[in-house]
Structures are given as C-alpha cells and as structure tokens.
Amino acid sequence: MQQDIITNDQRKGWGVPRILINAEWRRNSHVFFVLPELSNVTLTPEFRSSSYRHLHTVVNKPQMTTVADETFDKDDSDVPDLQELWCFGDDDGTGAEPYCCCCTCGKPIAGQGEAIIRTFSVRPLDDGDGEAIWSVEEKEGASKHVRALGSLISIYNRHLACLQQGSVTYVTVSHVWDLDVSAAQARGRHSPQDIATRQKAFARPINIYRALVSNLQKTKGETDGGGAFEVWHDYISVLQWRDDIKEKILGAIPKIYGGSHFTLAFLEDVTPQMVEDMRHAPSSERRLAGVTGVCNAQWFARVWTAMEFVRSARLKPMVSDYTIYDDAPGMFLGKAADVYEEEIRLQGDILEVERMAQQGRRLVPWNVVTIADARRDKVLDYAPAFSVLSARGCRSDRDFFHALRGIVLGKHDEPLKADSQAACLQVAMRCLEAGDYSPLLITPRLGAADPRKDRSWVERMGYNDVISWGLRGRLSRPECHDSFYFAGNQPVLKLERIGIVRTVRRFLHPGQHANFANIARTVVDYTGPDVDAFVETLGTRLYDQDKSDIMRRLAQENRRQALEIALREQYDVAHRHWPMEGFKGSKWVADAMGLSNASLEHRKGQTPFEYLERHGRTIHLLHRQAIIGVACQTCHDTFLFRAALYQCPAEVRDAVAYRIPGLHYKMARPDGVGILVKNEKIVGRMIWACPACPCQQREMVKLSIPDLPLPVPRAQMLSSSN
Structure with missing residues (x-):
C-alpha cells in the first residue's frame, strides 16, 4: 500500500476522517476530502494521473470555501431517470404515496393536507476497497436512497413542524433553474430525458452539498448536531411531476426558507473575479x-x-466555482x-x-x-x-x-x-x-x-x-381598521371626508422654475397674502416640506416680511403671471422658502425641487399629476392638494376626496394618504394631503377594488419591444 499523504497526526488536528490516496482508489468514481491547506501536500504519480479527473478538492480560505466543478462520464447507468426525484416510484402520477411517512414522527404526510418537506444528504458510494471518507455521520431512517453519479443521495420526508422542531440542521438552496432541466420538467414525466440534462439535475445538488460540507466544517461552531446537516434543494425536494403535492410544497416554501439554518444563494453567473x-x-x-x-x-x-x-x-x-x-x-x-x-x-x-x-x-x-x-x-x-x-x-x-x-x-x-x-x-x-x-x-x-x-x-x-408603487414600506396602520368588512367583493372602510374636488389643474411645463411660478400664483389665489397658509399649502402639501423648517428660514434676514409684501402684490394685481426674475420674483420666493436650494434638511441632500423632479414626480405618475382644489363641506373653504390621477381631469372633477386616518408610508406625509372616489371607484390618490382644516367627518365608504396590475417581467418587456 502506498504511503499516506496525510498523516494521522495531521488528521487529528483537522478533525476529519482518515484519507488514503493510492492506486486502489482508481475504481471509485468520486473521491471527496477536506483539506485546510494544499501547499504542503505532495501527490503521488498515480494520483496525478488523468484517470482521477473526478477528484474534488475543497480548499478552505479565509472567509470563503471553494469546490472545483466536475466533469461526469456520460454513463446512462449512473444517472437515474428524473422520475426518481420528481414523482413517487410506483405511482401513476395521480395517487397518494403509499410509503410517505414522516421520518421523525412516523405518521403519514400525503393525503393529510400538509406539504411533504423533503431534505437530503449525500455521501460517496464505497465499492468495498476503501474506507468511508465522509465527514458527516450517515443518518439512519431515510425515506429513500437514490444512487447517482457515484454518490448515494439519502432522502428524508417530514412534516414541516417535525423538521423545524426537531434536531435536524438543514440548509435551503436558492438558485435559478438550468434551462435544460426546466425544459425537461415542463415536458412532463413521460417525455424523453437526455443524459446531459439528467446529469445536471443530479450534479448541481451533489456539488452544492459538497461545498456546504466544507463550509460547515470550517464554521461547525455555528451549527448544531456536531456538523451533521441536510439540504433542501428543489431539484430533489419538490415532487415536480405531482401537481397536487407540489402545490402544497410551494405554499410552504416561505416557512421552509424562514426556518432553515441559512440559505445558500447560488449566483451561478457571478465569478470570483467579479467579486474581487x-x-x-x-x-x-x-x-x-x-x-x-x-x-x-x-x-x-x-x-x-x-x-x-x-x-x-x-x-x-455561492458563486460560479462553488465558492x-x-x-x-x-x-x-x-x-x-x-x-x-x-x-x-x-x-x-x-x-x-x-x-x-x-x-x-x-x-x-x-x-x-x-x-x-x-x-x-x-x-x-x-x-x-x-x-x-x-x-x-x-x-x-x-x-x-x-x-x-x-x-x-x-x-x-x-x-x-x-x-x-x-x-x-x-x-x-x-x-x-x-x-x-x-x-x-x-x-x-x-x-x-x-x-x-x-x-x-x-x-x-x-x-x-416605482410606477406601481413608490411609497416604500408602511410606518403605521389605519387606525379605523376594526370597522372594516367586505360587502361581497367590495371593501367597506371608515374614511375621513376631506371634501369635493372642484378644480383640477395640470402644470406640465418642463422647467421647474416656470412650473413653480404658475403653481405659486395659483396658491395665492386660494390662500391670499397669508404667509402661514401660503407656506402650508405650497411648501407642505405641494412640495412635501415641513412648515416649521420653512418658517425658521423665513425668520432669518427679514425673509418673512419680504414674502408677505410679495404675496400682497401678487394678490392685488390683475394679471395672472408671477414674474420669475428679480427681487420678490418667483425664483426669489423659491429660494427664500428653501425649495430651490439645499438649506432644508431633505433626502440625500437633494433640494425639494430636485426631489420633486426625480421621485415626487414619479410617485405622482409623471404627466398624470395635478393640483386639485377640494371644497370642505363643513367649513366651506377650498384647499389645494397634489394628486396622482387615474382618470382624465373631467372624470376626476366632483369626486370625493378621503383621507385614510393613521395610515403612513415612508415616502408619504403623516396623515397625508388619501384617495379620490367617484361612484365607488377610486380615480386618484394623494400622499401629501395632510389636514388643511380642523373639520374631521368620518364615514363608512364602500369601494370597488381597482383594476389591479399584473406582472410584466422586465426581460419579457424588453424582448417584446425589439
């Protein structure tokens, strides 16, 4: 027998099983072992022979683990039919699995309305000439064993609760399906399966398992069970050709991933060089x-x-080379x-x-x-x-x-x-x-x-x-949800009535300053020369700025007094255009209020003008945004709000504006989320519509759920546009 390349002393220090490398291993289709360093290892001539192309070397490096990819012989006898993985071995594709009992509790799974949670482990086959070379103990009680590519895949069926409440450490794998494997799955169980596709379906989970062995060996202090673990990978864990069972598994996937030791994400097209x-x-x-x-x-x-x-x-x-x-x-x-x-x-x-x-x-x-x-x-x-x-x-x-x-x-x-x-x-x-x-x-x-x-x-x-949704996450929930119910398929909820939409105006000039001049002039017509009302309307409800921040800036350098004079002059003149240039021109007003400069604290250092142009415009649906005048039916005053319209202005006019009390999103203002409703149909939304008057009239409102968008994948959209 040839000498041991790795001595027993070295082996004891690494905590891995004894490994013998010599000519007698030639008949094994796979050899897999863990080495913390390769620089001090000398290989014998026989070992360097090309006949050892199936050898997998695992190299532990700081912060990463690498497993070399492999080339398999196209030996049909060593690559089972995909039915071994994707349907029960003795069924016709419609019946229940006769032997599908939980490996943990022994009770049946199939037919009980529960998902079959299938994990697996892998070890190399031993032809009797060598010693076992796996670093994880073989567990008894597997539901099934499948031989493929020189390895033994042990499959374990369990209830989800038994898997997650037991002592099993399992890792979930997240990956993009290989196109050939996906095509074979789509064709169904009785279609031809070429050897190369079957090899891919078995090789990927086997390779990933091996990479995980090395990684968990390196970080075994993090795991339970002395390093023993199983893997959930949908090539093996989902019965792809049993739709009735697959449907239940798909519904359980969030819990499967949420309860795993960790998820290994395989970025197959990202190379280590890209990361470096x-x-x-x-x-x-x-x-x-x-x-x-x-x-x-x-x-x-x-x-x-x-x-x-x-x-x-x-x-x-994990990247392309199984690092x-x-x-x-x-x-x-x-x-x-x-x-x-x-x-x-x-x-x-x-x-x-x-x-x-x-x-x-x-x-x-x-x-x-x-x-x-x-x-x-x-x-x-x-x-x-x-x-x-x-x-x-x-x-x-x-x-x-x-x-x-x-x-x-x-x-x-x-x-x-x-x-x-x-x-x-x-x-x-x-x-x-x-x-x-x-x-x-x-x-x-x-x-x-x-x-x-x-x-x-x-x-x-x-x-x-961001067209479908640009408001990001929710910060607080609706405060009146206890009153919510469905009338058929229509939601009925308690809302706060703001008033009736009386005017709808769009300001679509491509220049920010020209737009601002027109909007500011419109605001003065509603608020008069009242500085507080002007700032609250223009600065807060139309440009999403805190009134207190603007008022602090106006308090400096006599800006408030100058703004009051400018407002009075504009309110008193007959023409409807606010000049942009000069002292008290609209550009000066924007600067004095901090809307065209970075004096106000805002998102990522953007000016309010820049924010409105880059994101505020998008969440108000680009050219569909409008300034609406809403008449309160209690105090009979009219207030301006910025809105995103789903219908043309003529259809939106006379809609009822409602606020949703308590609801707040990251890109909305507190108490600023509202909808425009006409004949039970939602025709627009508001997100900066904070209260403009103290009138608070709440009522139950029945709505039709909007015509919800359907997904359109980016790749499909771009390819269909060519």
Missing part, C-alpha cells in the same frame, strides 16, 4: 465592471429567488452600492458613472437594491411586495402569485385561483382583511398610456416598479 474586482480592483472601470457583474446576476432577476431572499433568516452567497462567502451581507449588494456611491464621489458626476457602467444596458445598484429594503421588513404590504416581484421573471403567473403570497400579510391558506386576475384579487382581498390598504393605493392598469409599457422607462428602472 468589485472589492479591490485598482481602476474605476474594473470596479464598476465587478459591480455590474453582481447586479446583473440572474439570481436577482427571478421571482422565486427574490421571495427566498426576503424570507430567509440568514444568507450566504461560498461568509463575509457578504446583503448578497454583495451593500458593497456594490457603496462602491457605486464612491465612484460618483470620485467622478463628481452621476451621469458619467452611469455611462461608465453602461446603465440601461447593464443594471446598477439602485436598479436592484430595493429588494434589500424588503428583506429588512420580511413581510410586506401587497403593493410594495408586488413592486419588488413584478419586473422579475418566472415561468407562469401562478408561480408569481405563489411567491407573492409568501411575502405579504394575511392568511393565504385557500387554494390559489387558476385565473391570473382572480388570483391577483384573491391575494389582495386577504391583505385588505389583514389591515393592508395598499391594494387601494397601488397604481391600477392605465391603458395604452401606461408608463409601465414604455421600453425606455423599463430599461432604465431595472427591477424597480
């Missing part, structure tokens, strides 16, 4: 290439992986955003950085990072959840709504409806029941002029569906 360039490259071009390499990963482009990203308790990324990173919080997105912001600082011009990064053709961090906000919340309201998922791809709308149900509020235990619009309404109604009113505020379908159908807009915005 993003972190340490000496040039801006290479750093930005690394950033866009990460942001354009297909893993960020899919609905299911986005849902898994949101719901997973912990995440570790696992333990030091990449946020799946590299935090670092990508930091590098991108630093490049903007270095270049001094965001447009130049976008040009260098080929923004539009290539995604940049702000096209992707909104998913990180969703991850912090874990469970989202309907509209922000829809906006996170809607531009991402999936095989069917049904998959989309399964994923959507996985991250929204509400009880979603009934079977998902088959029709897409019906499923959309079904999910929205359960969210409304739970106190999430965002289905009433999400931008409905807008017909041919819908910006979501514009290729250039979709190309630039990436995965951010």
Whole structure:
C-alpha cells in the first residue's frame, strides 16, 4: 500500500476522517476530502494521473470555501431517470404515496393536507476497497436512497413542524433553474430525458452539498448536531411531476426558507473575479465592471429567488466555482452600492458613472437594491411586495402569485385561483382583511398610456416598479381598521371626508422654475397674502416640506416680511403671471422658502425641487399629476392638494376626496394618504394631503377594488419591444 499523504497526526488536528490516496482508489468514481491547506501536500504519480479527473478538492480560505466543478462520464447507468426525484416510484402520477411517512414522527404526510418537506444528504458510494471518507455521520431512517453519479443521495420526508422542531440542521438552496432541466420538467414525466440534462439535475445538488460540507466544517461552531446537516434543494425536494403535492410544497416554501439554518444563494453567473474586482480592483472601470457583474446576476432577476431572499433568516452567497462567502451581507449588494456611491464621489458626476457602467444596458445598484429594503421588513404590504416581484421573471403567473403570497400579510391558506386576475384579487382581498390598504393605493392598469409599457422607462428602472408603487414600506396602520368588512367583493372602510374636488389643474411645463411660478400664483389665489397658509399649502402639501423648517428660514434676514409684501402684490394685481426674475420674483420666493436650494434638511441632500423632479414626480405618475382644489363641506373653504390621477381631469372633477386616518408610508406625509372616489371607484390618490382644516367627518365608504396590475417581467418587456 502506498504511503499516506496525510498523516494521522495531521488528521487529528483537522478533525476529519482518515484519507488514503493510492492506486486502489482508481475504481471509485468520486473521491471527496477536506483539506485546510494544499501547499504542503505532495501527490503521488498515480494520483496525478488523468484517470482521477473526478477528484474534488475543497480548499478552505479565509472567509470563503471553494469546490472545483466536475466533469461526469456520460454513463446512462449512473444517472437515474428524473422520475426518481420528481414523482413517487410506483405511482401513476395521480395517487397518494403509499410509503410517505414522516421520518421523525412516523405518521403519514400525503393525503393529510400538509406539504411533504423533503431534505437530503449525500455521501460517496464505497465499492468495498476503501474506507468511508465522509465527514458527516450517515443518518439512519431515510425515506429513500437514490444512487447517482457515484454518490448515494439519502432522502428524508417530514412534516414541516417535525423538521423545524426537531434536531435536524438543514440548509435551503436558492438558485435559478438550468434551462435544460426546466425544459425537461415542463415536458412532463413521460417525455424523453437526455443524459446531459439528467446529469445536471443530479450534479448541481451533489456539488452544492459538497461545498456546504466544507463550509460547515470550517464554521461547525455555528451549527448544531456536531456538523451533521441536510439540504433542501428543489431539484430533489419538490415532487415536480405531482401537481397536487407540489402545490402544497410551494405554499410552504416561505416557512421552509424562514426556518432553515441559512440559505445558500447560488449566483451561478457571478465569478470570483467579479467579486474581487468589485472589492479591490485598482481602476474605476474594473470596479464598476465587478459591480455590474453582481447586479446583473440572474439570481436577482427571478421571482422565486427574490421571495427566498426576503424570507430567509440568514444568507450566504455561492458563486460560479462553488465558492461560498461568509463575509457578504446583503448578497454583495451593500458593497456594490457603496462602491457605486464612491465612484460618483470620485467622478463628481452621476451621469458619467452611469455611462461608465453602461446603465440601461447593464443594471446598477439602485436598479436592484430595493429588494434589500424588503428583506429588512420580511413581510410586506401587497403593493410594495408586488413592486419588488413584478419586473422579475418566472415561468407562469401562478408561480408569481405563489411567491407573492409568501411575502405579504394575511392568511393565504385557500387554494390559489387558476385565473391570473382572480388570483391577483384573491391575494389582495386577504391583505385588505389583514389591515393592508395598499391594494387601494397601488397604481391600477392605465391603458395604452401606461408608463409601465414604455421600453425606455423599463430599461432604465431595472427591477424597480416605482410606477406601481413608490411609497416604500408602511410606518403605521389605519387606525379605523376594526370597522372594516367586505360587502361581497367590495371593501367597506371608515374614511375621513376631506371634501369635493372642484378644480383640477395640470402644470406640465418642463422647467421647474416656470412650473413653480404658475403653481405659486395659483396658491395665492386660494390662500391670499397669508404667509402661514401660503407656506402650508405650497411648501407642505405641494412640495412635501415641513412648515416649521420653512418658517425658521423665513425668520432669518427679514425673509418673512419680504414674502408677505410679495404675496400682497401678487394678490392685488390683475394679471395672472408671477414674474420669475428679480427681487420678490418667483425664483426669489423659491429660494427664500428653501425649495430651490439645499438649506432644508431633505433626502440625500437633494433640494425639494430636485426631489420633486426625480421621485415626487414619479410617485405622482409623471404627466398624470395635478393640483386639485377640494371644497370642505363643513367649513366651506377650498384647499389645494397634489394628486396622482387615474382618470382624465373631467372624470376626476366632483369626486370625493378621503383621507385614510393613521395610515403612513415612508415616502408619504403623516396623515397625508388619501384617495379620490367617484361612484365607488377610486380615480386618484394623494400622499401629501395632510389636514388643511380642523373639520374631521368620518364615514363608512364602500369601494370597488381597482383594476389591479399584473406582472410584466422586465426581460419579457424588453424582448417584446425589439
């Protein structure tokens, strides 16, 4: 027998089993072992022979674990039919599994309305000539064993509660399906399966398991069970050709991922070099290439992986060569955003950085990072959840709504409806029941002029569906939800009546200062020369600034007195144009109030003008935004608000404006969220409509749920526009 390359003393120090490497191992199709260093290891001539191409070497490096990819012989006998994974071995595709009992409690799973939670472990086959070489103990009691590619896959079926309440450490895998494997799955169980596709379906979970062995060996202090673990990977864990059983599993996926030890996210098209360039490259071009390499990963482009990203308790990324990173919080997105912001600082011009990064053709961090906000919340309201998922791809709308149900509020235990619009309404109604009113505020379908159908807009915005929803997360819930109920499919809720919409005016001049001059002149017509009323209307309800901040600025350098004179002059003159230039011109007014400069504290150092142009305009639906005059029916005064219109101005006129008491979103003003209702139909929304008078008349209002948008994946939109 040849000498041991690794001595027993070394072996004891590493805590791994004894490994013998010599000519007798040639007949094994796979050898897998763990080495903390390779630099001091000498291989024998036999070991270096090309016949050992199946050998897998695992290298532990600081903060990462690497497993070399493999090439398998195209040996049909070593690659089972996919029916071994995707349906029960002795059924016809419709019956219940006769032996599907829980490995933990021994009770039946199938037929009880519960999902079959299937995990697995992997070890190499031993032909009798060598010793066992696996670092994790083989567990007894598996539901099934499958031999594939020189490995033994042990499969364990359990109830979800038994898996999560027991002593099993399991890791979930989040990945994008291989196209060939996906096509084979779609063709069904009786279609031909070429060997290469079957190899892919088995090889990926096996390789991932091996990478995890090394990673958990390195971090075994973090795990339970002395390093023993199982894996949930949908190539093996989901019975793809049993729709009745698969449907239950899909409904349980959020809980499966939420309860795992961690989720391994496989970024198959991200290379270690991209990560290295993003972190340490000496040039801006290479750093930005690394950033866009990460942001354009297909893993960020899919609905299911986005849902898994949101719901997973912990995440570790794995890149193309099976390197696992333990030091990449946020799946590299935090670092990508930091590098991108630093490049903007270095270049001094965001447009130049976008040009260098080929923004539009290539995604940049702000096209992707909104998913990180969703991850912090874990469970989202309907509209922000829809906006996170809607531009991402999936095989069917049904998959989309399964994923959507996985991250929204509400009880979603009934079977998902088959029709897409019906499923959309079904999910929205359960969210409304739970106190999430965002289905009433999400931008409905807008017909041919819908910006979501514009290729250039979709190309630039990436995965951010800010037209459907740009208000981000909820800060407080509606205070009157206890009164909520459904009348048929119509929600009935307690709202605060603001008044009747009497005027609707659009200000669409392309220049901010020209627009401001026209808006300011209109405001004076309603408020008169009253500085407080003018500031509250123009500064707060139309430009989203705190009145107190503006008044502090006006108190300096006699600005308030000068503004009062300017207002009186404008109110007294007959013409309706406010000159822009000169002392007391509209440009001076904007500067005095802090709207055209950075004197007021605001988001990311933007001036209020810049904020309105870049984001405020979007959340008010671009050219559909308007200034509406609402007449209070109690005090009979009329007040101005900024609104996003779903219908033309003539249809919006005479609508009733309502405020939703207590409801607050990050990009709205406190007590500023409201809707415009006409004949029970929502025809517009307001988000900066804070109270303008003390009149508070609350009433029960029956509404029709809007024509909710359906998902349109970005890739589909761009390809169909070519």
